[in-house]
Amino acid sequence: MYRIRFHGRGGQGMKTASRILGSALFLAGYEVQDAPHYGAERRGAPMHAVVRAARGPIQERGFVDRPDLVVVADEGLLAEAGAAILQGLDHHSLLLTVGREPAALWQDRLRLAGPVLALADAVIAAGERHFLGAFCAGAAARLLGVVALACLLQAVDDEVASFGEAAVARSRELAEAGWRGLEEHAGSVGEGSAAGASGQAPPDWIELQAEAGDLAAPSIHGGLSSIEVRTGLWRTQRPVIDYAHCRRCWWVCSEFCPDSAISVDADGTPTIDYAHCKGCLVCLAQCPAHAIRAVPERGASS
Amino acid sequence: MTRLLLTGNAAAAWGARLAHADYVPAFPITPQTEIIDTLAGWIESGAMPGRLTMMESEHSMLTAACAAAAAGVRVFTATSSQGLLYAMEMVYAAPGLRNPFVLVNVSRGVQTPVTIQSDHTDVLAARDSGFLQLHCASCQEVADSVLLAYRLAERVRLPAIVNLDGFTLSFTREPVELPDAQEAARFLPPLAEAFGTTARPFSAGRSLAAGAAVLDSTAYTYFRYQSHLAAVAALQAWEEVSDTFAEQFGRRYDGVEAYRMDDAEYVFFLTGALAGKARGVVDRLRAAGCPAGLLRPRLLRPWPEAALRQWLRGRRAVMVVDQSLSMGKGGVLHGELASSLYGQPGAPLLLSFIGGLGGREIAAGELHEMATVARRAAEAGEAPPPRLLFTAGELRVVRKQQALAQVAEEEKR
Numbered sequence A: 001m002y003r004i005r006f007h008g009r010g011g012q013g014m015k016t017a018s019r020i021l022g023s024a025l026f027l028a029g030y031e032v033q034d035a036p037h038y039g040a041e042r043r044g045a046p047m048h049a050v051v052r053a054a055r056g057p058i059q060e061r062g063f064v065d066r067p068d069l070v071v072v073a074d075e076g077l078l079a080e081a082g083a084a085i086l087q088g089l090d091h092h093s094l095l096l097t098v099g100r101e102p103a104a105l106w107q108d109r110l111r112l113a114g115p116v117l118a119l120a121d122a123v124i125a126a127g128e129r130h131f132l133g134a135f136c137a138g139a140a141a142r143l144l145g146v147v148a149l150a151c152l153l154q155a156v157d158d159e160v161a162s163f164g165e166a167a168v169a170r171s172r173e174l175a176e177a178g179w180r181g182l183e184e185h186a187g188s189v190g191e192g193s194a195a196g197a198s199g200q201a202p203p204d205w206i207e208l209q210a211e212a213g214d215l216a217a218p219s220i221h222g223g224l225s226s227i228e229v230r231t232g233l234w235r236t237q238r239p240v241i242d243y244a245h246c247r248r249c250w251w252v253c254s255e256f257c258p259d260s261a262i263s264v265d266a267d268g269t270p271t272i273d274y275a276h277c278k279g280c281l282v283c284l285a286q287c288p289a290h291a292i293r294a295v296p297e298r299g300a301s302s
Numbered sequence B: 001m002t003r004l005l006l007t008g009n010a011a012a013a014w015g016a017r018l019a020h021a022d023y024v025p026a027f028p029i030t031p032q033t034e035i036i037d038t039l040a041g042w043i044e045s046g047a048m049p050g051r052l053t054m055m056e057s058e059h060s061m062l063t064a065a066c067a068a069a070a071a072g073v074r075v076f077t078a079t080s081s082q083g084l085l086y087a088m089e090m091v092y093a094a095p096g097l098r099n100p101f102v103l104v105n106v107s108r109g110v111q112t113p114v115t116i117q118s119d120h121t122d123v124l125a126a127r128d129s130g131f132l133q134l135h136c137a138s139c140q141e142v143a144d145s146v147l148l149a150y151r152l153a154e155r156v157r158l159p160a161i162v163n164l165d166g167f168t169l170s171f172t173r174e175p176v177e178l179p180d181a182q183e184a185a186r187f188l189p190p191l192a193e194a195f196g197t198t199a200r201p202f203s204a205g206r207s208l209a210a211g212a213a214v215l216d217s218t219a220y221t222y223f224r225y226q227s228h229l230a231a232v233a234a235l236q237a238w239e240e241v242s243d244t245f246a247e248q249f250g251r252r253y254d255g256v257e258a259y260r261m262d263d264a265e266y267v268f269f270l271t272g273a274l275a276g277k278a279r280g281v282v283d284r285l286r287a288a289g290c291p292a293g294l295l296r297p298r299l300l301r302p303w304p305e306a307a308l309r310q311w312l313r314g315r316r317a318v319m320v321v322d323q324s325l326s327m328g329k330g331g332v333l334h335g336e337l338a339s340s341l342y343g344q345p346g347a348p349l350l351l352s353f354i355g356g357l358g359g360r361e362i363a364a365g366e367l368h369e370m371a372t373v374a375r376r377a378a379e380a381g382e383a384p385p386p387r388l389l390f391t392a393g394e395l396r397v398v399r400k401q402q403a404l405a406q407v408a409e410e411e412k413r
């Protein structure tokens, strides 16, 4: 069975990547399972999607804990412990990073037992990061080596159709670019086997003891702890105030911001705290003077 | 035969479409939203006849479902977790009205604390309501179970819940063979036919007060017990419903799935999507010489007691894996199964494992360990206390979160 994980941020098309690869493998005659995994927050937050493919019925579900291939669409995630990218990687797992840095750098920094490949994402412009999924799916398909290009492109057509013709055309180009980019590594990912009954490490279960009520209630003590959470990292669009047009009305944008990320000084001038602004663009929609515009973030844009 | 890649949610929506649901009162909640999204799209484009109404809450949604079902139309609705709990007054009210409809529940843990990941505590809170309950283990089973649930519900005139796990089914795509539309229409004739001569329970010009108050305990007892008897009768009705389905569509759904049970001595007992992984573990245990098997009740209500007794007679031990928790008692399935086996000749030892809460992955290695624990218990002739699936590593994670939440050090001792 093939077991693949795509890691990225909400908004970068990892669910689409898993669907394109899933459909391509299905068209190639495999039994398939594909699924996104994410928490309550979506755009910009770390998420991943999995694909399983086998010639017979798939008797597994949920998290892929022994991946044959892990694709990381956003190098920044490799520094985030919560993204769990390295979980379950062993000597047989191939890590593919998509971005700017060379494979040698990740091999050295992460000290992985298995192979690392890097694929430059220079063909993808800052404003089209949401097409990363097609690129990653193409790359992954080539690494598996069991999907014909025609199957891959058919899968792109099927999965991207609802986004319109332009999206399909660009996704096809990028899926093929990802595919061609890994030509010399075609087929380098093989099917992993399931661990047999003897190969299973026993879990270190513990007896959970009753603890004091204060400890056992999910309460966060001490105010302002949310300041520590840099939700600005989730932003795919950045609101920018054009001070030439801002009327210093002093309250509309700051009042509507659901994250209290806009402060206003004594003369009514608003300032956005980009460490915490999530990029919801409520302020943009509400500003009566149309003084706020949106520009895409480099890391993840839609 | 067309096979498509569908999520569990899309499969549920297809079930409603193929059942020709006339009316869909709706209210969105993660992870169910894709179901009503899909239906709304089809109804808007004309691909599916019928009407969808957005309600202001799940309580109103269930009330509307009851009212529409009383008017004799085929009703479909869906919810999850807190939504089901919010509707609970009507969940308990609906069955006594004795009008069938189907409610899909996409299982998700309940608060507090809040989660959006799956466990079965939500649907089991509706266990005693009078709703029939079908629990699914694959996306194929979801699509098929919606059809099965309508036929069963319409036979015994009770509403039915079709349950699928959030994420592991709701958002997971896998190949599904869609039932043929004409065959589906043959399997589910228009409601008026299904109801026979009493056709429309309610229509203009024929006054009817449904769900009338009875203030004396005699009539109350009669009506309540009637609902219970109807639910019990659904076991017999299931035989006909699943036989007919198998004839028409080629897929058989027994009330209890039995996997490699013929000579099994150690039996996993669980519900829902975890069955897939458990089957794989059964195969590997067998390859290693351990006679393992799997029993999975598809029908949670009515409870297939006779079949369970029969399957489990003479086995050495049962590993009950509960993905739910009854506070102050423990795993719900464990209690249910124990009550069915108590005093039975040749009853196996029952072991209770509680895990999968809030979507917590149950690792294959843990299922293997359960079998090891069960073998030891069978040799000793005594079941160990209930085991929570929770590791030292997980406690370390909680300690870290408590530190971030500034829980006072002395409270942690």
Ligand code: SF4
Pocket (backbone or CB within 6 Å): A241, A245, A246, A247, A248, A249, A250, A251, A252, A253, A254, A268, A270, A286, A287, A288, A289, A290, A291, A292
């Ligand atoms: S709402 Fe617009 S005009 Fe008012 S302070 Fe904000 S940016 Fe300026």
Ligand code: SF4
Pocket (backbone or CB within 6 Å): A239, A256, A257, A258, A259, A260, A261, A262, A272, A276, A277, A278, A279, A280, A281, A282, A283, A284
């Ligand atoms: S984009 Fe949203 S979070 Fe950011 S400043 Fe505007 S309203 Fe606040």
